[in-house]
Amino acid sequence: MYGLIAAEAAIFTIFVVAYLFYVGKSLVGPLPNEVLHAPVFLTICLLSSSLTIHRAVAALRRARMRTFELWWAFTIALGAVFLGGTAREWHHLIYDQGLTVRTNLFGTSYYSLVGLHAFHVTVGLLGLLTVLLLGLGGRVGQEHTERLDVLSLYWHFVDAVWIVVFTVVYVIGR
Amino acid sequence: MTTASIPWMQSDVARRPLVERLHDWVTTVDHKRLGILYVVYALVLLVVAGIEAAIMRIQLMAPHNDFVSPQVFNRMFTMHGTTMIFFVAMPLVFGFANYLVPLMIGARDMAFPRLNAFSFWLTAFGGVLLHFSFLGGSGLYGAGTAPDVGWFAYAPLTAKTFSPGHSTDYWTLALLVSGFGSIGTAINILTTILCLRCPGMTLGRMPLFAWLSLTMAGLVILAVSPLSAAQMMLLVDRYLGGHFFDTQAGGSAVIWMHFFWVFGHPEVYVLVIPAFAVVSEIIPVFSRKPIFGYPVMVAATVCIGFISMSVWAHHMFTVGMSPAANGFFVLSTMAIAVPTGIKIFNWLATMWGGTIQFRTPMLFCTGFLFQFLIGGLTGVMLACAPFDWQLGGSYFLVAHFHYVIVGAILFALFGGFYYWFPKVSGRMCSETLGKLHFWLFLIGFHLTFDCMHVPGILGMPRRIYTYEPGRGWDAWNLWVTIGVVFQGLGTLVFVGNLVWSYFEGDRAGSDPWDAWTLEWSTESPPPVYNFAALPVVRSRRPLWDLKHPEDPDWKYEQ
Ligand code: HEM
Ligand SMILES: [Cu+2]
Numbered sequence: 001m002y003g004l005i006a007a008e009a010a011i012f013t014i015f016v017v018a019y020l021f022y023v024g025k026s027l028v029g030p031l032p033n034e035v036l037h038a039p040v041f042l043t044i045c046l047l048s049s050s051l052t053i054h055r056a057v058a059a060l061r062r063a064r065m066r067t068f069e070l071w072w073a074f075t076i077a078l079g080a081v082f083l084g085g086t087a088r089e090w091h092h093l094i095y096d097q098g099l100t101v102r103t104n105l106f107g108t109s110y111y112s113l114v115g116l117h118a119f120h121v122t123v124g125l126l127g128l129l130t131v132l133l134l135g136l137g138g139r140v141g142q143e144h145t146e147r148l149d150v151l152s153l154y155w156h157f158v159d160a161v162w163i164v165v166f167t168v169v170y171v172i173g174r
Numbered sequence: 175m176t177t178a179s180i181p182w183m184q185s186d187v188a189r190r191p192l193v194e195r196l197h198d199w200v201t202t203v204d205h206k207r208l209g210i211l212y213v214v215y216a217l218v219l220l221v222v223a224g225i226e227a228a229i230m231r232i233q234l235m236a237p238h239n240d241f242v243s244p245q246v247f248n249r250m251f252t253m254h255g256t257t258m259i260f261f262v263a264m265p266l267v268f269g270f271a272n273y274l275v276p277l278m279i280g281a282r283d284m285a286f287p288r289l290n291a292f293s294f295w296l297t298a299f300g301g302v303l304l305h306f307s308f309l310g311g312s313g314l315y316g317a318g319t320a321p322d323v324g325w326f327a328y329a330p331l332t333a334k335t336f337s338p339g340h341s342t343d344y345w346t347l348a349l350l351v352s353g354f355g356s357i358g359t360a361i362n363i364l365t366t367i368l369c370l371r372c373p374g375m376t377l378g379r380m381p382l383f384a385w386l387s388l389t390m391a392g393l394v395i396l397a398v399s400p401l402s403a404a405q406m407m408l409l410v411d412r413y414l415g416g417h418f419f420d421t422q423a424g425g426s427a428v429i430w431m432h433f434f435w436v437f438g439h440p441e442v443y444v445l446v447i448p449a450f451a452v453v454s455e456i457i458p459v460f461s462r463k464p465i466f467g468y469p470v471m472v473a474a475t476v477c478i479g480f481i482s483m484s485v486w487a488h489h490m491f492t493v494g495m496s497p498a499a500n501g502f503f504v505l506s507t508m509a510i511a512v513p514t515g516i517k518i519f520n521w522l523a524t525m526w527g528g529t530i531q532f533r534t535p536m537l538f539c540t541g542f543l544f545q546f547l548i549g550g551l552t553g554v555m556l557a558c559a560p561f562d563w564q565l566g567g568s569y570f571l572v573a574h575f576h577y578v579i580v581g582a583i584l585f586a587l588f589g590g591f592y593y594w595f596p597k598v599s600g601r602m603c604s605e606t607l608g609k610l611h612f613w614l615f616l617i618g619f620h621l622t623f624d625c626m627h628v629p630g631i632l633g634m635p636r637r638i639y640t641y642e643p644g645r646g647w648d649a650w651n652l653w654v655t656i657g658v659v660f661q662g663l664g665t666l667v668f669v670g671n672l673v674w675s676y677f678e679g680d681r682a683g684s685d686p687w688d689a690w691t692l693e694w695s696t697e698s699p700p701p702v703y704n705f706a707a708l709p710v711v712r713s714r715r716p717l718w719d720l721k722h723p724e725d726p727d728w729k730y731e732q
Contacts (some may be wrong), residue, residue: 004357006396007398010399010403014433014436022418022425022426025424102414105418105423112418
C-alpha cells in the first residue's frame with residue numbers, strides 16, 4: 001500500500017505542478033477569483049472523516065462491532081456529503097458560470113486536478129460501502145483489522161491530498 | 175512431495191492436451207512462469223522492433239533512397255523507439271526480476287501473485303494495442319495508423335490539429351496501460367524484497383541482484399507515475415478538448431518535455447540498473463572471487479538512483495533554458511559519472527587476480543564493460559551543454575544512447591540469458607552457438623554504432639528520412655546498415671540456440687556454474703514451491719558455505 005501511495009503521490013504531484021504552472025496563464029475568462037468559493041464546510045467534512053474511520057478501525061480491533069459499523073457509516077456519509085458538494089460546485093460552474101474543460105487553461109487544469117481527487121474519493125467510497133455491506137451481512141470480523149487498516153490508510157491519503165489541492169486551488173490559485 | 179501434485183512437472187511424464195497446458199500458462203500466478211512469459215514476450219517484440227529498425231536502415235543505406243515514404247519512416251522510428259523501450263527492455267528487466275528475486279532471497283513466490291499476473295497481462299495488452307495500430311487507416315503498406323510522433327511525443331505535435339485520427343491515441347493508451355502494469359510489478363518487487371526474505375537473509379546479505387532490483391523498483395514507482403499523469407493530461411487534451419499542451423490557448427509545450435523527461439531519464443536507469451545487477455552476479459562467479467566492495471556497490475547504486483531523478487533536463491539543453499538551469503543540469507548529470515565510475519572499478523577489481531573463465535555469459539559481460547565505458551564517456555560529453563547544442567539531435571546522440579542501451583544493457587541481458595538458461599530450462603545452452611552469437615553481435619554492434627558517430631559529427635540530424643549525396647555521409651551510412659545485418663544474424667543464432675538447447679542441450683543439474691547464490695540450490699527447473707524448506711542464510715554466499723564447511727564466509731563477514 002505504501003508503494004501504491006508513493007505512486008499516487010507522484011501522479012498528484014505532476015497534476016499540482018501543472019496547475020501551479022498554469023495559474024494566471026489563461027487567455028480568456030472566467031478566472032478563478034471570479035468563480036471559486038472556498039468549500040470550507042466540505043473540507044471540514046472530509047477531514048473529520050479521517051477521524052471517524054480511525055475510530056471505526058480502532059473499534060474493530062477491540063471487536064466492538066456495533067461501534068465499528070456506526071463510525072464506518074459515519075465516514076461514508078461524510079465522504080458522500082463531500083462528493084455531493086463537489087458535484088454541486090461543478091454544476092454551478094458549468095451552468096451558471098460557463099466554465100468547462102474547454103473554456104480555458106484554468107478550466108482544463110481545475111477539472112483535471114479536482115476531478116482526479118474526486119475520482120479517488122469515489123473509489124474510496126465504493127471500497128467503504130463494500131465493507132459496510134459485508135459488515136451488515138456479518139462477514140467482517142476482528143481478523144480483518146489489518147485489511148481495513150490498509151483501506152483506512154488509503155482514505156487518510158485521499159484526505160491529505162485534499163489539503164494540498166485545497167491550498168493550491170482555493171488559496172494560492174486565487 | 176510427489177510429482178503428481180505439481181501439474182507443471184507432470185506434463186513431462188504424461189503430456190496433457192495442448193489447450194490445457196496453454197490454459198495453465200494463461201492463468202498462472204507462479205512468479206517463474208510469469209517471468210518466462212515476460213521474457214518470451216519481450217523476445218518476440220525484440221524481433222518486431224528489430225525489423226522496424228532494419229526498415230529504417232535500409233531506407234538510409236544510400237542517399238535519395240525511396241524504399242519507404244517519409245510518413246512510413248516517421249511511423250517506423252516511433253514504433254521502434256516506443257517498442258524497444260517499453261515492450262522489449264522493460265519486460266526483459268521485469269522478467270529477470272520476477273524469475274530471480276524470489277529464488278535469490280529464499281521466498282516461495284512474489285508478495286502479490288495475482289497482482290503479478292495482472293501486471294503482466296496489462297503490459298502484454300499495451301504492446302498488442304500499440305502494434306494493432308498497424309491495421310488501421312491507410313492500410314498495412316502505409317503502416318496503418320501507427321503513431322508517428324517520436325517516442326517522446328513532443329507537444330504540440332500530439333495536438334488534434336497536427337495529429338488527427340487515432341495514431342497518437344494508440345501511443346497514449348498503450349503506454350498508459352503498460353505503465354499501470356509496470357507500477358504494479360514494481361510495487362510487487364519492492365514488497366517481496368522488503369517482506370519475504372528467508373531467515374538470515376538480512377538486507378546486508380542479499381545478493382547484489384536483489385539490491386539493484388529494489389532500487390529499480392523504487393525508480394519505476396517514482397518515474398512511471400509522472401508519465402502516467404502526463405498521459406492522462408494528454409488524453410484530457412485530445413478527448414475533452416483541454417489545453418494543457420495547446421500552445422494556441424496559452425498551454426505550454428515545454429512542460430510536456432519536463433514531464434516526459436522527469437520520467438524519461440530515470441527510465442534509462444530503470445533499464446541499466448538491472449543490467450548492472452546481472453553483471454554483478456556473473457562476473458564474480460566466472461572470476462571465482464566474491465564481488466569486490468559489496469557495501470560500496472550498494473551505496474553507489476542507491477546514489478545513482480537518487481541523482482538520476484535530478485538530471486532530466488539535460489535532454490532539454492537545446493530548448494534554451496536559463497544559464498542557472500543549464501548549470502545545474504550539467505553538474506548533476508556529471509555527478510552521476512562518479513558512482514558509475516566506482517561501479518566499473520569494482521567490477522574490474524573483482525576480475526583482478528581472479529581465475530577468469532571466458533564462458534559465453536562472461537564474454538557478454540566483458541563486452542558490457544567496454545561498451546558501457548564508451549557510452550558513458552560520450553554521455554559526459556553530451557552533458558556539457560555547449561557540446562550538446564552542437565550535437566544533441568544529431569546522429570552522434572543516437573549513437574551514444576544506443577551504445578548504452580544495446581552495447582551495455584542488451585549485452586548484459588544476453589549474458590544473463592546464457593547464465594540462467596540452465597536454471598530455467600534444466601538444459602545447458604550450446605557454447606559454440608553462444609560464442610558465434612557473441613562474435614556476430616559484437617562485430618555488428620561496432621560496425622553500426624561506431625560508424626554512426628561520424629555522420630553525426632559531420633552534421634547529419636536524427637530522424638531525417640533521406641539525404642543528399644556528397645556530404646561525406648554516404649559510406650558511413652552504408653557501413654551502419656551492413657552492421658545491422660550482422661546483428662540480425664546474431665539474433666537469429668541466439669533464438670535458434672535457445673530453441674535448440676531447450677530440446678537438445680545437455681542436462682544442467684542444479685548448479686552448473688558452481689555459483690554461490692540461493693537460486694542454484696534448487697533443482698533446475700525449480701519446483702513450483704521453490705524451496706521445500708525455507709533456507710537459512712548466514713553470509714552473502716550461502717552456497718559457498720554449504721560447499722566449503724571448513725572455510726565458510728560467515729566467519730569473515732560481520
Ligand atoms: C546508463 C544508461 C543510459 C541510457 C540508457 C541512456 C539513454 C539515453 C537516451 C535514450 C537518450 C536520448 C535522448 C533523446 O532521444 O533526445 C539519451 C540522451 C542523453 N544522455 Fe544518455 N543514457 C545513459 C547514460 C548516460 C550517462 C551516463 C550520461 C552522462 C553522464 C548521459 C547523458 C545524456 C545526455 C546529456 C543526453 C541528452 C542529449 C540530448 O538530448 O541532446 N546518458 N541518453
Ligand atoms: Cu537523461
